[in-house]
Amino acid sequence: MPNAATAPLASATAHRPSRLLRALRRPTTGIATLAVVLHLLMAATAPLWVPHDTSAMLDSPLAPPGAEFWFGTDLLGRDYFSRIVSGGQVALLVAALGVAGALAIGTLIGLACGYLRGAADEAVGRLVDALMAIPEFLLISILVLAFGKSLPALAAVVALVYVAGVVRVVRARTIALAAQDFVRAAELRGEPRLATLLRELLPNLLPLLAVEAPVRISAAVLRISALSFLGLGISPPTPDWGLMVQEAMTVILTDPWLLLFPAAMLSSFVVAVNFAVDGFAAAYGLRGEAGA
Amino acid sequence: MGATGLALRRLAASLLVLLLVSAVVYWGTAVLPGDALTAVLPMDVLQTISPEELARKRAELGIDRPHLVQFAEFLGRIAQLDFGRTTVTREAVLERIDHPLRNSLILAGLTAIAAPLAAIALAVASVLRPRGRLDATLTGGTLFAYSLPEFVTGNLLIILFAVLLPVAPAVIMLPTTAPSLDILGVIALPIATLILGGIAYQYRLLRAALIEALDSDYCERARLSGASEWRVVVRHALPAALVPMLSATAQFVSSLISGGIVIEFIFGFPGIGQELVQAISTRDIPSVQAIALFGASAVVLCNFAADLMILALDPRVRRRSHA
Numbered sequence: 001m002p003n004a005a006t007a008p009l010a011s012a013t014a015h016r017p018s019r020l021l022r023a024l025r026r027p028t029t030g031i032a033t034l035a036v037v038l039h040l041l042m043a044a045t046a047p048l049w050v051p052h053d054t055s056a057m058l059d060s061p062l063a064p065p066g067a068e069f070w071f072g073t074d075l076l077g078r079d080y081f082s083r084i085v086s087g088g089q090v091a092l093l094v095a096a097l098g099v100a101g102a103l104a105i106g107t108l109i110g111l112a113c114g115y116l117r118g119a120a121d122e123a124v125g126r127l128v129d130a131l132m133a134i135p136e137f138l139l140i141s142i143l144v145l146a147f148g149k150s151l152p153a154l155a156a157v158v159a160l161v162y163v164a165g166v167v168r169v170v171r172a173r174t175i176a177l178a179a180q181d182f183v184r185a186a187e188l189r190g191e192p193r194l195a196t197l198l199r200e201l202l203p204n205l206l207p208l209l210a211v212e213a214p215v216r217i218s219a220a221v222l223r224i225s226a227l228s229f230l231g232l233g234i235s236p237p238t239p240d241w242g243l244m245v246q247e248a249m250t251v252i253l254t255d256p257w258l259l260l261f262p263a264a265m266l267s268s269f270v271v272a273v274n275f276a277v278d279g280f281a282a283a284y285g286l287r288g289e290a291g292a
Numbered sequence: 293m294g295a296t297g298l299a300l301r302r303l304a305a306s307l308l309v310l311l312l313v314s315a316v317v318y319w320g321t322a323v324l325p326g327d328a329l330t331a332v333l334p335m336d337v338l339q340t341i342s343p344e345e346l347a348r349k350r351a352e353l354g355i356d357r358p359h360l361v362q363f364a365e366f367l368g369r370i371a372q373l374d375f376g377r378t379t380v381t382r383e384a385v386l387e388r389i390d391h392p393l394r395n396s397l398i399l400a401g402l403t404a405i406a407a408p409l410a411a412i413a414l415a416v417a418s419v420l421r422p423r424g425r426l427d428a429t430l431t432g433g434t435l436f437a438y439s440l441p442e443f444v445t446g447n448l449l450i451i452l453f454a455v456l457l458p459v460a461p462a463v464i465m466l467p468t469t470a471p472s473l474d475i476l477g478v479i480a481l482p483i484a485t486l487i488l489g490g491i492a493y494q495y496r497l498l499r500a501a502l503i504e505a506l507d508s509d510y511c512e513r514a515r516l517s518g519a520s521e522w523r524v525v526v527r528h529a530l531p532a533a534l535v536p537m538l539s540a541t542a543q544f545v546s547s548l549i550s551g552g553i554v555i556e557f558i559f560g561f562p563g564i565g566q567e568l569v570q571a572i573s574t575r576d577i578p579s580v581q582a583i584a585l586f587g588a589s590a591v592v593l594c595n596f597a598a599d600l601m602i603l604a605l606d607p608r609v610r611r612r613s614h615a
Contacts (some may be wrong), residue, residue: 020342058372130312133591137550141572142320183450222441226554229443230569245443249558256451263444271439278435
């Protein structure tokens with residue numbers, strides 16, 4: 001990412017409104033952004049308007065779609081529409097909390113390491129290498145085994161799993177920024193190092209973090225859903241897309257359509273986030289910054 | 293420092309990473325969830341034992357000593373590939389995971405060969421007509437496939453190829469000990485799922501590198517000397533463009549371990565991922581430790597191999613290290 005590292009970021013903020021509009025006017029970015037917004041709205045407001053209780057067994061199992069149950073009922077006779085609409089809430093909440101924790105801790109550590117360097121930086125670097133050498137899913141499994149499956153525990157697991165990656169990208173970015181003139185100037189003015197860190201370096205990391213946050217949240221939603229799918233994450237009877245895919249798999253030969261609803265919801269969320277971030281990153285010249 | 297010195301340094305770094313990984317695995321599995329005793333005993337049995345008796349048992353098992361001492365012992369045991377016995381059936385862990393491990397290696401190995409080849413084919417097809425319809429479709433399509441979770445692509449493939457067009461089995465019904473050749477007959481859908489999820493990044497890097505290479509003087513010279521565009525792409529641009537893709541391929545191979553767990557569960561593939569899921573749900577800590585350490589070692593090995601290949605292929609890396 002040499003071009004991103006040398007691009008003057010100050011100018012990126014100067015034309016914000018026009019760039020935002022230009023990005024949104026591209027059809028893929030616009031549609032993707034709209035889909036993300038709808039998904040978030042749905043997750044936030046679902047309990048207020050779903051037609052049925054998500055855990056009540058209301059009708060015979062696998063009833064076909066109709067006026068009462070718009071998507072039919074699931075294996076246990078619960079209203080499938082209500083469950084589908086509510087199925088992203090928990091995973092999204094856990095992912096957002098976990099990623100917020102990872103970004104907060106990882107940014108502080110990465111900033112300190114990248115700016116102060118020295119032996120502590122070296123040690124943190126090795127630890128980050130080790131954590132990232134463990135396949136993500138194995139690390140998640142070990143931590144779930146250690147912490148359990150409660151929602152705070154799952155959020156802590158997400159935070160721990162993603163913190164190493166955040167430290168790595170923030171540190172790399174900080175090193176690139178610290179070599180630039182405006183940081184040298186602050187040092188020559190005699191600013192304390194902490195002030196340089198917080199006032200000069202941290203604001204310049206915000207574009208990077210703006211890309212990191214949504215990319216990592218969508219990845220975390222995928223991981224949590226996969227965990228739930230394997231029976232190691234969110235527990236029944238919580239409506240959750242990963243769990244619903246697993247339940248639907250048992251009847252895949254007779255009622256394959258049951259699987260398509262949660263699969264489509266989960267995929268549309270993740271696809272939309274990735275396409276939206278891709279579009280904005282291109283518009284703001286941030287391409288290639290995320291996902292290290 | 294010569295290339296050998298550099299390779300030795302990478303090797304030392306890899307060994308250090310492995311040591312730290314074992315520490316993470318040890319503290320994550322042996323320390324955090326309670327100790328080996330409370331983890332093995334069922335809750336109702338645990339309640340009938342007095343605290344004094346528990347303390348005596350702990351001393352007997354040696355788990356009341358400092359963790360650093362125990363960790364050193366743990367390292368000594370895994371260095372001899374002694375992972376202990378499973379907590380439920382008391383069989384040797386290594387024996388139990390032996391066959392599933394082989395099956396998973398077949399799955400990962402075939403995917404690791406097929407995915408970069410597929411990425412190369414697609415990227416070459418893309419740059420033969422940059423910004424053409426095929427290029428745009430492939431660029432969008434790979435990002436789309438990358439965004440789909442494995443358990444969705446896997447199930448969609450099952451619906452397509454096992455339910456609608458019954459050409460492949462939906463669920464693999466093979467015992468873990470089945471001979472490897474039998475596995476080959478049912479492995480197509482799992483491999484296809486893994487490739488669909490992992491190809492995007494390699495394809496994108498290779499496509500970008502190819503476009504950059506095609507813009508260079510030496511490709512222009514090849515064109516001026518009358519070489520066909522196909523020849524320019526395959527003979528002149530591709531070798532140079534492969535280097536940046538290699539580290540992405542190493543990353544993909546490591547991610548196969550995460551992806552493989554889910555894939556095996558979907559297809560009922562008798563591999564190590566299934567064993568892991570089972571070991572976690574039964575809190576079979578020795579098995580989890582063994583599988584985690586094997587997985588992490590595989591990743592460290594892959595990255596080391598990729599480093600060596602990049603070192604061998606790219607003279608610039610060697611020269612930079614002299615400075």
